[in-house]
Amino acid sequence: MQLTTEEQEMLDGRQGEAMAKVMKTLVMYGETFGASKMVPVTGKYGHLVTSFGLSVLDPVYGLMDELIKGGALSKQQFSIDPRPLDKNVPANLIQKLFFKIMYSKQEMYEGQLTQLGLLDNDPFTCACYFDEVGNTPKEGEILSWAESSAVVYANSVLGARCNRNSGIIELFGSIAGRVPYFGLLTDEGRQADWIVEIRTSKKPEAQVLGSAIGMKVMEDVPYIKGLDHWLGAELNQDARDYLKDMGAATASNGAVGLYHIENLTPEAVRLGSSLIKADAKTYVIDDAELERVQREYPCIWKDPSAAPKLCFIGCPHLSYEQLVHWSKALPESLRQAGRSKVAVPTVMTTSPAVLKKFTATPEAARLREAGVVLSYICPLMYMNNPMCGKMPVITSSNKLRTYTSARYFRDEQILSYLSKGGSL
Secondary structure, three states: OEOOHHHHHHHOOOOOHHHHHHHHHHHHHHHHOOOOEEEEOOOOOEEEOOOOOOOOOHHHHHHHHHHHHOOOOOOOOEEEOOOOOOOOOOOOHHHHHHHHHHOOOHHHHHHHHHHHOEOOOOOEOOOOOOOOOOOOOOOOOEOOEOOHHHHHHHHHOOOOEOOOOOOOHHHHHHHHOEEEOOHHHOOHHHOEEEEEEEOOOOOOOHHHHHHHHHHHHOOOOEEEEOOHHHHOOOOOHHHHHHHHHHHHHHHHHOOOOOOEEOOOOHHHHHHHHHHEEEEEEEEEEOHHHHHHHHHOOOOOOOOOOOOOOEEEEEEEEEOHHHHHHHHHHHHHHHHHHOOOOOOOOEEEEEOHHHHHHHHOOHHHHHHHHOOEEEEOOOHHHHHOOHHHHOOOEEEOOHHHHHHOOOEEOOHHHHHHHHHHOOOO
């Protein structure tokens, strides 16, 4: 790898031993993937994935202390994934005890993050690109982020450039202000390996469509045709929310870091079919294919016929507009069913900044009156508690389904069950 004079000095220890270790790690990371050089990080803020103070992550806390003492602090402030705990989310005494043990280092760890460069506006969310959070990169900016759903959104919907980095690597890129140049940072790496043709009779459910694409193309780049018929040719709020959820499913059910939507996403609008490789494969998605994909999701509950004890909506975090939608749809569905409260305890999650904004509205009161808990937590971190993972939990998130024991249902199925109860 060819390094600039400044980069070589960092590697040689001219900026301290801690910075030398950071640069050595980045060089080894880049060389593993064939990077020929480093490039400057040009995005205003970073985003970290490791937001949880698990008691077993002592090596991470030791590393953070070494960085802080060595003065190897982030050259850019950063947002970070959601907190794992919220006392308002339902949990029994045994579950609460496990949470206390599991995340016993949370307060200490957040102190370390603050010293390293954490944004000061409570930036704990997987959807850092929300306007309310303020970490929204511009097209072409180079990022040092982790969090699969945030990376795929930044690459695809915003047109920024970021590889699917792991935890800690993304922090090192922010500290050094440089990342290895390979993969999705390059023009070649952003070309499409697949053409995905949407031939459905109605607007495909975002989470199932993303799941189908992710499981088929895995880590490759898809160029999606026909979806603009349902979303339009403008990246308005509805389209952004749809692509947020679809992208999270592509990234978790597969390993997609970038997709192009014909006539809609920035690079597809600007470059069109020139993004498609000559040997690109084709995948056709129709109604039957989406039904097949959802039908084959495994149910890993001990008792598949059990009544759900909890419902999570918002993984990735819900936008303000999605919360407003639920605040209208759910109470109306309950009214039609002759109920005033949801049939199963329900948690809707969003970023702290969106939660603060939404809480001040009458819509928030309507959801709370319906029995909904509004929270900022990460549902995945909640479900990682072994005492919670044993519960029958339902969700409209394909990401949560993939990583936990939660069982997936489409939004309309969730709405029906919350309003009417009965069998799933």
